[in-house]
Amino acid sequence: MAGKVCIMSEILKLVKKHEKYRSESLNMQASENIMSPNAREALSSDLASRYSLVLDPSQGDAYGGARYTDEILHETERLAASLYGSKFAEVRPLGGHIAAEMVILSLMRKRENMMSIAEKDGGYTGYQSGYLPQMFGFQNYEIPYDGESQEIDLQKLERAMKASSPSLVLLGQSFFLKHYDLKPLREMCDAYNSYLAYDGSHVMGLIAGKAFQKDALEYCDLLFGSTHKSFFGPQGGIILTNNEDIFSRIRKNITWRTMDNYHPSRIAALGVALEEMTEYGRDYAASVVRNSVHLGKELHSSGVGVKFSPWYSETHQVALDINYFRSRGMSFQSASQMLEDSGIIIDREGRIGTSEISRMGFSDMGRIAELISTALSGKNVRQEVSDLIKELRIHYTGA
Numbered sequence: 001m002a003g004k005v006c007i008m009s010e011i012l013k014l015v016k017k018h019e020k021y022r023s024e025s026l027n028m029q030a031s032e033n034i035m036s037p038n039a040r041e042a043l044s045s046d047l048a049s050r051y052s053l054v055l056d057p058s059q060g061d062a063y064g065g066a067r068y069t070d071e072i073l074h075e076t077e078r079l080a081a082s083l084y085g086s087k088f089a090e091v092r093p094l095g096g097h098i099a100a101e102m103v104i105l106s107l108m109r110k111r112e113n114m115m116s117i118a119e120k121d122g123g124y125t126g127y128q129s130g131y132l133p134q135m136f137g138f139q140n141y142e143i144p145y146d147g148e149s150q151e152i153d154l155q156k157l158e159r160a161m162k163a164s165s166p167s168l169v170l171l172g173q174s175f176f177l178k179h180y181d182l183k184p185l186r187e188m189c190d191a192y193n194s195y196l197a198y199d200g201s202h203v204m205g206l207i208a209g210k211a212f213q214k215d216a217l218e219y220c221d222l223l224f225g226s227t228h229k230s231f232f233g234p235q236g237g238i239i240l241t242n243n244e245d246i247f248s249r250i251r252k253n254i255t256w257r258t259m260d261n262y263h264p265s266r267i268a269a270l271g272v273a274l275e276e277m278t279e280y281g282r283d284y285a286a287s288v289v290r291n292s293v294h295l296g297k298e299l300h301s302s303g304v305g306v307k308f309s310p311w312y313s314e315t316h317q318v319a320l321d322i323n324y325f326r327s328r329g330m331s332f333q334s335a336s337q338m339l340e341d342s343g344i345i346i347d348r349e350g351r352i353g354t355s356e357i358s359r360m361g362f363s364d365m366g367r368i369a370e371l372i373s374t375a376l377s378g379k380n381v382r383q384e385v386s387d388l389i390k391e392l393r394i395h396y397t398g399a
C-alpha cells in the first residue's frame with residue numbers, strides 16, 4: 001500500500017510541476033486553448049469514472065446511477081446543434097481524429113476514392129495515404145492547392161475529380177489561414193456525386209463565433225473536428241450535420257465500432273464550454289482573428305519573417321516564414337526552443353496561435369511581437385513575459 005501511495009504522489013508532483021510550468025508560460029500554441037474553472041470542475045467530477053449507455057431510449061440506460069448522465073449528454077447535444085445552427089449534433093467522439101474516422105467510415109465503402117489537402121499544403125497528416133486511407137482501404141488523392149494564395153485550384157480540382165470520381169471531398173487543414181470558397185466546391189461535388197465534408201478541427205471555435213467560414217454547414221454535408229483548439233475545450237471531437245441519413249449512419253458507427261464509453265465528464269465539460277461559447281463566442285472569435293492579423297503585422301514590422309503579408313491570417317494562426325529562420329541558422333525547432341527559454345510556447349512547425357491569449361483577454365500584439373523578436377535575437381525575456389502573464393485573466397466564462 002505504502003508503495004502505491006508513493007507512486008501516485010510522484011505522478012501528482014509531476015502534474016503540479018507541469019501546472020506551475022505552464023502557468024508561468026505564455027501559451028501561443030495553435031492547437032491548444034485554456035479551459036474555464038467551471039469546465040475543469042465538470043471534467044474532474046465524479047462523472048469521470050462513471051458509465052452510461054443508452055442504445056434504445058425505450059429500454060433506458062444499461063447502467064444504474066446514470067439518471068443525470070443522460071440528461072447532460074442530451075443537453076450538450078442540444079447546445080451544440082443550437083450553437084452551430086445544425087439539425088443534428090454528435091458530441092461523443094473522443095477527438096477530432098476519431099470524429100474523422102466516424103465520418104469517413106460512414107460516407108465511404110472500401111476501395112472508393114477520397115480527396116483531401118496534401119500535408120505539404122497544410123493538410124492533416126491522418127488523411128495522407130499511409131494513415132487512415134491505408135488502414136480503411138481507401139485511395140486518397142490530393143486536392144490541388146495554391147500555397148501562395150492559400151486557395152484551392154478549382155480548375156485543376158475539376159480535372160482531378162473527373163479522373164478519380166471521389167466519393168468524398170474532405171476539406172480542412174492543420175495549417176489553416178484562409179476560408180474556402182464553398183459554393184463552387186459544392187457545385188462540383190454535386191456534379192460528380194461526391195460528399196463534401198469539412199474538418200474544422202482547428203477552427204471550430206471561430207466557426208462557432210461566426211468569425212470564420214460561416215457558411216460551412218450551408219454548403220457541406222457535415223462539419224466536424226476537435227473541441228479544444230480554437231474551441232474552449234475539453235479535448236474531444238464533435239460532428240454536425242443537417243442530413244438525417246448521414247447522421248443515422250454516423251450514430252451507427254459509434255458504439256462498439258469506433259469507440260465504447262464516451263467519457264461522461266468530458267461531455268459535461270464540453271457542455272459548459274458550449275454554454276460559454278453560446279454566450280461569448282462572437283466576442284471571443286472576433287478578437288482571435290483581430291489579434292492574428294495584428295500579430296502578423298507587428299511581427300513583420302519588428303523584422304520577424306511571417307508569411308502572407310498584407311492579410312496574414314483569417315484564423316487563430318500566424319505562419320512563420322522558414323526562409324527567415326534558415327537565413328539566421330535557425331529551424332522552426334530551434335526558434336521554438338529559444339522562445340520557450342523565454343517563457344513563450346509555440347509549436348515546432350512554424351505556427352503561432354492567438355486563441356489562448358485572446359481568451360485571456362490580451363490584445364496588445366505589439367508587445368508580444370516585441371518580446372518574440374527580442375527573444376529570437378538571443379536576449380532572454382523571461383522576466384518581461386512573467387510581467388505580461390500577471391496581467392492576464394480568463395475571459396468569456398461568466399464565472
Ligand SMILES: *Cc1c(COP(=O)(O)O)cnc(C)c1O
Binds near residue numbers: 031095123124173226
Ligand atoms: C488536430 C487535427 C485533427 C486531430 O484532432 P484530435 O482532436 O487531436 O484527434 C484532425 N484534423 C485536423 C485538420 C487537425 O488539425
